[in-house]
Amino acid sequence: SKGIEGFNVSIGEYYRVPEREVAVVHRRGIDEEELPVVFFLSQRACVSPKVIVDMRLKHMSWMDITLHFGLKPEIYYVPVTMHNQPPYGKAYGYYRNHPRHTWKKMRFSDSDIVNQVNLRFLSNHYGYAPERIMRYRGEGRGFVTIDREVRREKKYHARNKTMNNYHHETYKVIKNHHNGKKNNHGVDWGPQTGPHREAQQPRGSRAPSY
Secondary structure (H helix, E strand, C coil): CHHHHHHHHHHHHHHCCCHHHHHHHHHCCCCHHHHHHHHHHHHHHCCCHHHHHHHHHCCCCHHHHHHHCCCCHHHHCCCCCCCCCCCCHHHHHHHHHCCHHHHHHCCCCHHHHHHHHHHHHHHHHHCCCHHHHHHHHHCCCCHHHHHHHHHHHHHHHHHHHHHHHHHHHHHHHHHHHHHHHHHHCCCCCCCCCCHHHHHCCCCCCCCCCC
16 A cells, blocks of 8 residues: 555665565565564664564564563663653653663563654654654554654645745845835936937037047
């Protein structure tokens, strides 16, 4: 569908991998919303996405894969100003109620990790407030849908900004043009010569010869 194709493009752009590679991972059996997790862990662990996919297809949890590479659960933390928005309440409840040095003891579910990674991916990719992504997710929207809607919103604002800049520049050109005309009024051009001036000599007088 166009939705998942657009999502693949966004993943490819953010994680700097070819879109076809994202599509291959999806075809191997990784759920669309778990695709960002594959590339996130691949980059954090410095291994090929294929390695992550193979482990996932052996029914390892995302938490087990994380720990397998010596990565700490706190890599999934995204700073936000709201902490009780479902489905993020559990993770952020732990962040809020435990000192940071204890975060390495956290054990996230697959859905917790999928939600955290997609939150980071979409908010960073589009420069979008993570709290708004959390709110959309809390309304029951899937990440493929959120990606499509945020991308459309960003394009709309970019187009309006371009048009506003165009109108502003056009207004400046027109204003400067009119100001130039006004500045030409009452200008003392000094003595002028030429056929048109000779024609204006009083009758009976002759232009001096040199």
